[in-house]
Amino acid sequence: MELFMFLVLVGIHGTAATLHSLQYFYTGSTGLEGQFPAFVAVGIVDGNQIDYYDSVSEKNVLKQTWMEGVRDENRITDIRRGTQQTFAASVGIVMQRFNQTAGVHLYQNMYGCEWDDETDEVNGYYQDGYDGEDFVSFDRKTETWTAPTQQAVITKHKWDNNKGWIAQVKNYLTQECPDWVKKYVNYGRSSLMRKDLPSVSLLQKTSSSPVTCHATGFYPDRADLFWRKDGEELHEDVDKGEILPNHDGTFQMSVDLKISSIADEDWKKYDCVFQLSGVKDINTKLDKSVIRSNEVNPLAMIIPIVVAVVVLSVIAVVGFIVYKKKKDKRPPSPVENREVQEEMLPQA
Structure with missing residues (x-):
């Protein structure tokens, strides 16, 4: 996995950049008590933070006014409380894999997609990392999980054997995610599609x-x-x-x-x-x-x-720096649908 910054969309001289993105970042940590929340979740559309949750407040907060009414934020809060528990377990599991009993450790998840509004091309991704290194990631071509370290092989086999979940992840990355990128861009068009000169x-x-x-x-x-x-x-x-x-x-x-x-x-x-x-x-x-x-x-x-x-956003620091190696009444977003959320974030 490259730095999360590889998702930054860079324009090319004389051409119109048309990529739009939806990204979710989750970070579970240990050893940072009192300095950083044990769990943080953030959503980003076209480089704009749309929401934020952490284990201190245990409340999901919208960061864009145009997101109001899109989802039931109370339900989203409940979902992220459950995800918080999953990440706490994952940090402990992976620490055992590396024979670690103490210290500062981070388990992170990033998933989402990019959509080109001219070519309709879609690029989806789902990646987990541990202490700044790759842990597991989804290969859409082979529909399998890759494990760059021996400690992640157990997780790879566990997730490879869950064929139903693989199908769901693939469908989300190729169909549901780009559909919601389009809807979010439409919802926030006045903000996201504006052009401000510096x-x-x-x-x-x-x-x-x-x-x-x-x-x-x-x-x-x-x-x-x-x-x-x-x-x-x-x-x-x-x-x-x-x-x-x-x-x-x-x-x-x-x-x-x-x-x-x-x-x-x-x-x-x-x-x-x-x-x-x-x-x-x-x-x-x-x-x-x-x-x-x-x-x-x-x-x-x-x-x-x-x-x-x-x-403004501590998660930007964690999400982009920790990965040293390497976007009528509105319906609720399937990105945060309870069934999808729980299935997409299993324990390691």
Whole structure:
């Protein structure tokens, strides 16, 4: 399994990115009592958190107003309380497999799908991890479970023998999940389908430091930011960062340009370009007069935003960082249907 960040959808210059996603993340932990909930669950649609549950509050909370009325949240709370117990058992079982009796350990589950609204192509996934490493994952082609470590082989055999559940998981990943991605995107269209342009700034620590082009406040995350010279995109002497979420649901990203070898008279040849499909590019010339400098901290403007992100959603940190290796009355979502939920989250 790659980093959960492999699910981030990256736009391609000049093309319309049309991927939509529904993702669920579950994390069970031990050894973090008082520091982190023993169980956390979060749902995400197109990079936007739609709900949150943890073992401290034991209450499922919606994070998007457009989700109101979609499901019976009291029932969802009951379901996740049951899932919480399943994860507590799984952590203990896997600890025994690794001959562990104490310490900090995490058992995680991620499942969902991506849907391309132009090609109608669907990519579903179901993956479990333990302490930042792959544990078991579902192979849709062979309809079997893969176990990268010896300790997971027992779980693989157990789940391979449950043919009814395999059929249900396959149906969910290929049929039900994409159907609900489409419905969720339709429910939240005014929010999910909007396009917000960013503010773009040039930042620099000292006169010899790289110049950082920083764009923040854009939506959706299927955008790009890059440096050009004489109209041609640069691939050398640049360092591009990842797209990161802001506390208000928008995104930010940055790209550095090394200027040590750029002559003063050549600065006018360079510009930073922000691209978002369907809107006009934002071009920012490399100009000393517009660079904002901070000798103490070159990213003083960015740090508060990043801190706010961490405060907003702890699960984003756990879900994306722990996996170091490697989106009339509305009907209830089958994603959270009791039968599907319980069958999709068995003990290890």
